[in-house]
Amino acid sequence: MKHRPLFLKIISAVILFGAWEIGGRSGxxxxxxxxxxxxxxxxxxxxxxxxxxxxxxxxxxLVVGIIISGLLGITLGIWIGLxxxxxxxxxxxxxxxxxxxxxxxxxxxxxxxxxxxxSKVFVVCIMAMPxxxxxxxxxxxNTPTNIKEMAKAFQGKDIDVIFKIILPASSPIIxxxxxxxxxxxxxxxxxxxxxxxxxxxxxxxxxSRSIADYxxxxxxxxxxxxxxxxxxxxxxxxxxxxxxxxxxxxxxE
Amino acid sequence: xxxxxxxxxxxSSLILWGLLWEVFGRLExxxxxxxxxxxxxxxxxxxxxxxxxxxxxxTAYAFLAGTFYAVVIGVxxxxxxxxxxxxxxxxxxxxxxxxxxxLTALVPVLMxxxxxxxxxxxxxxxxxxxxxxxLNTRAGVMQINRSLVDMARSFGAKPIDAFFKIYFWAALPExxxxxxxxFIRAVKGVIIGQLLISIVGFGALFELYSxxxxxxxxxxxxxxxxxxxxxxxxxxxxxxxxxxxxxxxRG
Amino acid sequence: xxxxxxxxxxxxxxxxxxxxxxSDMSLDFPRGELTSLLGPSGCGKTTLLKIIAxxxxxxxxxxxxxxxxxxxxxxxxxxxxxxxALLPWASxxxxxxxxxxxxxxxxxxxxxxxxxYIGDVGLKGFENSFPxxxxxxxxxxxxxxxxxxVDAQVLLMDEPFSAVDEQTRRxxxxxxxxxxxxxxxxxxxVTHSIEEAVYVSDQIALLLPRPSRVSEIIRPTSFKNKDxxxxxxxxxxxxxxDRIWKSLRTYVK
Numbered sequence: 001m002k003h004r005p006l007f008l009k010i011i012s013a014v015i016l017f018g019a020w021e022i023g024g025r026s027g028x029x030x031x032x033x034x035x036x037x038x039x040x041x042x043x044x045x046x047x048x049x050x051x052x053x054x055x056x057x058x059x060x061x062l063v064v065g066i067i068i069s070g071l072l073g074i075t076l077g078i079w080i081g082l083x084x085x086x087x088x089x090x091x092x093x094x095x096x097x098x099x100x101x102x103x104x105x106x107x108x109x110x111x112x113x114x115x116x117x118x119s120k121v122f123v124v125c126i127m128a129m130p131x132x133x134x135x136x137x138x139x140x141x142n143t144p145t146n147i148k149e150m151a152k153a154f155q156g157k158d159i160d161v162i163f164k165i166i167l168p169a170s171s172p173i174i175x176x177x178x179x180x181x182x183x184x185x186x187x188x189x190x191x192x193x194x195x196x197x198x199x200x201x202x203x204x205x206x207x208s209r210s211i212a213d214y215x216x217x218x219x220x221x222x223x224x225x226x227x228x229x230x231x232x233x234x235x236x237x238x239x240x241x242x243x244x245x246x247x248x249x250x251x252x253e
Numbered sequence: 254x255x256x257x258x259x260x261x262x263x264x265s266s267l268i269l270w271g272l273l274w275e276v277f278g279r280l281e282x283x284x285x286x287x288x289x290x291x292x293x294x295x296x297x298x299x300x301x302x303x304x305x306x307x308x309x310x311x312t313a314y315a316f317l318a319g320t321f322y323a324v325v326i327g328v329x330x331x332x333x334x335x336x337x338x339x340x341x342x343x344x345x346x347x348x349x350x351x352x353x354x355x356l357t358a359l360v361p362v363l364m365x366x367x368x369x370x371x372x373x374x375x376x377x378x379x380x381x382x383x384x385x386x387x388l389n390t391r392a393g394v395m396q397i398n399r400s401l402v403d404m405a406r407s408f409g410a411k412p413i414d415a416f417f418k419i420y421f422w423a424a425l426p427e428x429x430x431x432x433x434x435x436f437i438r439a440v441k442g443v444i445i446g447q448l449l450i451s452i453v454g455f456g457a458l459f460e461l462y463s464x465x466x467x468x469x470x471x472x473x474x475x476x477x478x479x480x481x482x483x484x485x486x487x488x489x490x491x492x493x494x495x496x497x498x499x500x501x502x503r504g
Numbered sequence: 505x506x507x508x509x510x511x512x513x514x515x516x517x518x519x520x521x522x523x524x525x526x527s528d529m530s531l532d533f534p535r536g537e538l539t540s541l542l543g544p545s546g547c548g549k550t551t552l553l554k555i556i557a558x559x560x561x562x563x564x565x566x567x568x569x570x571x572x573x574x575x576x577x578x579x580x581x582x583x584x585x586x587x588x589a590l591l592p593w594a595s596x597x598x599x600x601x602x603x604x605x606x607x608x609x610x611x612x613x614x615x616x617x618x619x620x621y622i623g624d625v626g627l628k629g630f631e632n633s634f635p636x637x638x639x640x641x642x643x644x645x646x647x648x649x650x651x652x653x654v655d656a657q658v659l660l661m662d663e664p665f666s667a668v669d670e671q672t673r674r675x676x677x678x679x680x681x682x683x684x685x686x687x688x689x690x691x692x693x694v695t696h697s698i699e700e701a702v703y704v705s706d707q708i709a710l711l712l713p714r715p716s717r718v719s720e721i722i723r724p725t726s727f728k729n730k731d732x733x734x735x736x737x738x739x740x741x742x743x744x745x746d747r748i749w750k751s752l753r754t755y756v757k
Contacts, residue, residue, distance in 0.1 A: 005342060012343040031365035092264045099437050099486040100479040101444035104455070107463035108471060112285050186355040187445075194360065194449055205361050214365070221362060225354045232353045403559050404589035407577045408603040408654065418606075422593050498636045499593045 033215045041215035042222060050204065051223060058200030058224075061117060062189040065124025066182055073129050073181065074174060077136020081170075082162070091137065098130040106195050120192035127188035128181035135177025139170030172243035179235045186228045287469045296473035304458065308474075311454035315371060316443045319378025323435055327383045328428060331390025335424075341391070348391075352384040356442070360449045374446035374453060381442025382435035389431025393424030426496050433489035440482045510535040510658055510690035511556060516565035518551055525551045527715040529565070533658075533707075538684045538691035540701040542748070543711035544755045549694045550662055552711075556692060557583050557660050569658060579607070582656035586663040588647045590635040596622065597631040599646050603654040614653075621649040641672035652687070661693045665700070673700075678732045680704050698748045702741055710748060713755060720751065 017035045024034025045051045080087045106123060113119040143166045151165045193202025201224050208216035271289055278288025299305045334341040334348075359380065363373040397420060405415045447456030455474060462471040511533035518526040526548045533539045541549040554560040556567050558577040567574040569581060577583075582603065590599050597618050598605070604614035622631060625645040635643055644664060651659055665673045681704060684691055695701050701708050702724060710720040727738035735741055 008339070008342040009346050012346065015343070016347065029366055088261060088263075089266045089269070092267050093270065095264070096267070096479060096483050099440070099483045101441045101482055103441060103445045103448055104459065104475055104478055106448060107459045108285065108475075111463055111466070183353045183355075187357045190355050190357045191445060191448075194357065205358070209361055209365060217361065217365075221358045224358045225350075228355050229350050229353060398587070398589065400585045400587050400589040401591070403554070403557075404583065404585060405606070406559055407557055407581070407583040408606045409577055409579065410606045414606055419591070422591070425593075496593070498634070 031212075031214050033218060037215040038218040038222060041213075042219035045204070045216065045219055045223075051220075054200040054204055054220075055227070056200075058189060058193060058202065061120035061124050061192060062185055064117075065121045065188065066128060066185050068121065069125045069128040069132055069181060069185070070178055073132030074136050074178075077133045077174070077177075078140055078167075080133065080137035081140025081166075087137065087141075091134075094130045094133045097126070098134060102126045102130075103191055106191065110196055115197045119196055120189070123192040123196070124185045124188040127191075128185040131184055132177045132181040135180065136170070136174045139173035139177075140166055143169045172239065175235075175239050175243070179232060179239065182235065183228070183232055186224075190224060285468060287472065292469050292472045292476065295469035296477065299470060299473060304461075305474075308454045308458045311371070312443055312447065315374045315378055315446070315454065316439060318375045319443060320382055320436055320439045322375070322379040323382035323386055323439065324432060326379075327386030327431075327435070328390050331387040331428075331431070332394050332420075332424075334387065334391040335394025344387075345391075348384050348387050351380070352388060356380050357445055357449075360446060364450060369450050369452060371453060373450055374443060377446040378439045378442040381445075382439035385438065386428075386431040386435040389427045389434070390424065393427025393431075394420060396427075397423040422499055426493065426499050429489065429493045429496060433486065433493055436489060437482070437486050440485065444478070508535045509533055510570060511692065512568045513552070513556065514566050514568065516552070516555060516567065517563045518548070518555065518560070519563045524715055526555075526562075527717060529716065529718065531709055531718055531721075533690055533692055535690050536684075536688055537706035538680075538693055538704055539707045539709060540705040541692065541694045541709050541711060542696070542698065542701040544713060544752055545696065546716075547711040547713040547755075548716035549711050553660055553662055553692060553694050556658075557581055559583075579654065580656055581658045581660055582651035582654050584644075584647050584651045584659065584661040584664045586666055588635070588640075588643045588667070590643060590646055592635050595632050595634055596627060596638070596646055599635065600649045600653055603650055607654070617653050618649070621653045624652065625649045639672075641668045641676070644668055644676070656689075658690045658692065661691065663694050663696065666696070677704050681732060698745050698752070699736075702744050702748070703735055708744075708748070710751065712751075722748070 020035040022034075024032050024037065076090065080090055105126060106119075109119045109122050113122060147165055147169065148161055151161050156164065190202065193199055194205070198206040201220050204220040205217055208214070208220065274286070275289045278286055278291065330344070334344055356377070360373070360377055363376055367373040367376060401419055401423060402415070405419050410418070444455065447454045448459065449456075451457060451460045455478065458474055459471070461467075462474070509532045513529055513531040513533075516526055516529045517524070529548075529552060531552075541552060543549050551560065555562050556569070556574065558574050558581070569578070572578075572580075591602065594602065597615060600622055601609075601614040601618035604617060609617075619631070622628060625648055627642060627645050627649065630638065630642065635646065638646070644667070647664070665676050668676065677700060680691075680693075683689075684704075684706075693701075693704065706723065706728065708722040708724075709718055710722065711717070712719040722744060724740060724744055726740040727735045730738065
């Protein structure tokens with residue numbers, strides 16, 4: 001059967017959303033509206049334009065944070081990958097950050113930078129940076145020796161080796177690190193809105209919870225998860241398309 | 254890196270960072286960063302207190318319960334997905350989705366459904382950890398060397414023997430890899446859960462310290478947390494390396 | 505039927521969906537002899553071996569081993585794998601005894617049997633080593649000892665020497681000749697090396713692809729009783745090698 005995967009995907013979606021619908025209707029909890037009610041709420045949030053305004057707000061710290069951590073993270077990562085000394089000095093910080101529950105720093109960020117955009121951008125950055133830095137440095141360090149030696153054997157200069165060999169060879173993993181960074185950044189952005197100040201989608205979630213408008217709350221949560229998953233999927237598709245045949249196939253987390 | 258011909262241990266630069274922190278703290282540049290020694294003194298002061306022990310034990314309980322469910326549900330699910338194509342195709346899209354989805358957004362749902370307490374924190378911890386465990390177990394089962402399977406069959410192995418003597422061990426490195434990453438995620442989940450449902454464990458402590466601007470207390474807790482997270486991850490990485498050769502010779 | 509055949513393949517077909525991997529294959533394997541299945545890649549030699557082993561079902565036709573139709577793997581056949589198929593987490597002695605372990609032989613008994621064959625293949629002293637500590641050649645000796653220790657009458661070898669280096673391979677080929685002479689077993693040996701097939705075989709089945717068929721059966725005579733060192737200089741040996749290459753060369757791209 002040609003469309004078997006798609007068919008099964010649809011089946012499994014029907015099962016899950018069906019279970020949600022039945023669970024909601026059978027009244028498991030007053031705070032668990034059926035799928036259909038949530039979708040109606042979702043639709044009306046879109047029609048009213050509330051959703052778009054909310055996302056304009058929510059995506060601000062995310063975009064700024066990702067741009068900062070991308071630029072800074074990749075630069076640091078390349079530097080770490082190329083220099084043993086810098087590697088020794090800087091890497092442990094990011095290795096610890098990678099394993100640590102950085103969300104714990106949020107109360108501190110609020111104290112230091114208040115409850116505005118700066119704090120939120122910071123949250124996104126600390127969540128997204130470690131994986132970007134560590135992936136970049138690992139990719140640079142693991143560039144296959146044979147092609148580096150090939151470049152040197154043909155009298156390539158160091159700068160050529162970096163720009164013509166190391167960077168192209170590591171770009172798939174750097175990009176994958178960036179994708180994982182975006183994924184972590186989403187967590188940061190939502191955390192910021194739920195913990196620091198409710199703006200954007202976080203506001204819809206908090207407000208509808210406080211007035212017990214549960215369908216809207218589920219709709220907002222549904223929308224942010226959907227958006228994140230769709231965006232990350234697009235990034236992954238791009239990755240597969242851009243780096244066909246140049247995939248070393250490892251990503252560290 | 255080498256210094257005077259000595260190879261410096263990998264994480265040794267943290268000592269240097271610690272010294273830099275100490276100096277920076279003593280210069281009293283900012284109120285937010287007290288010196289490391291002062292933080293350490295504060296730690297000794299609060300460590301025996303009831304509130305602190307309660308926070309640690311509550312967090313440990315949530316973490317252990319959360320990871321327990323993640324492993325007990327995740328590993329069998331992963332094995333099932335690796336062995337059965339229909340189940341795999343039905344579940345894989347969701348597992349992949351939840352793996353990358355910002356699960357933090359689900360905390361408000363959990364709060365209204367399961368209350369502002371331990372139950373919600375345990376569930377969020379499980380949700381953070383389980384997907385990568387499922388996915389890695391599945392990958393481990395799926396990439397078992399084909400000829401090991403043939404070998405077991407050619408000697409007439411019974412399915413149960415094949416499972417306990419071959420499949421489980423051959424997939425063990427991936428399973429442990431998944432468990433390690435899952436546990437790291439669980440640490441993050443437990444903290445995020447406590448931050449948002451801030452009446453339990455460290456969440457309550459953070460609230461208390463930050464609303465009273467007790468910077469030393471705050472940092473003491475942070476450092477303890479980070480050190481614990483790092484230790485857990487290193488211990489699991491150690492076991493993972495120990496069994497890495499189980500997967501050797503994989504085409 | 506003049507000779508006693510240990511294994512008989514009768515009109516075997518094997519299809520994978522649309523593609524025909526084996527088509528009307530019939531072949532006899534005389535008892536106590538070594539028969540090579542030789543041919544270019546895609547000629548179905550490994551498929552045939554796995555059907556004889558009972559690891560793959562034939563689409564139609566039958567395989568008879570000692571008068572019994574093959575339906576599944578059985579104690580009368582033992583398999584030697586191209587990539588050794590050793591358990592990386594088990595010691596040499598447990599690996600060698602593994603076939604017996606699966607058959608429920610008690611530990612002391614199976615280990616004493618394994619001990620004997622470990623000695624026979626020249627691995628004495630390595631009982632407690634692990635596969636990753638051994639060279640490729642030694643690993644295949646473990647695989648061979650495992651196959652010998654279950655005392656099957658038919659040994660099925662799937663390109664057993666292709667993953668070891670050339671010098672080790674020559675030593676293996678000499679050892680194999682002695683094994684055929686001393687153990688009263690029937691060997692079925694898949695290889696893609698013409699020289700190897702001619703060197704070790706009592707009978708060579710030359711398989712050709714598209715559609716997969718037995719194109720020729722060659723039985724070397726003059727050098728079979730010579731000592732191992734003079735075989736490669738025998739004129740019949742050289743002629744057969746030449747002849748096989750001439751019929752194969754058009755299939756090699």
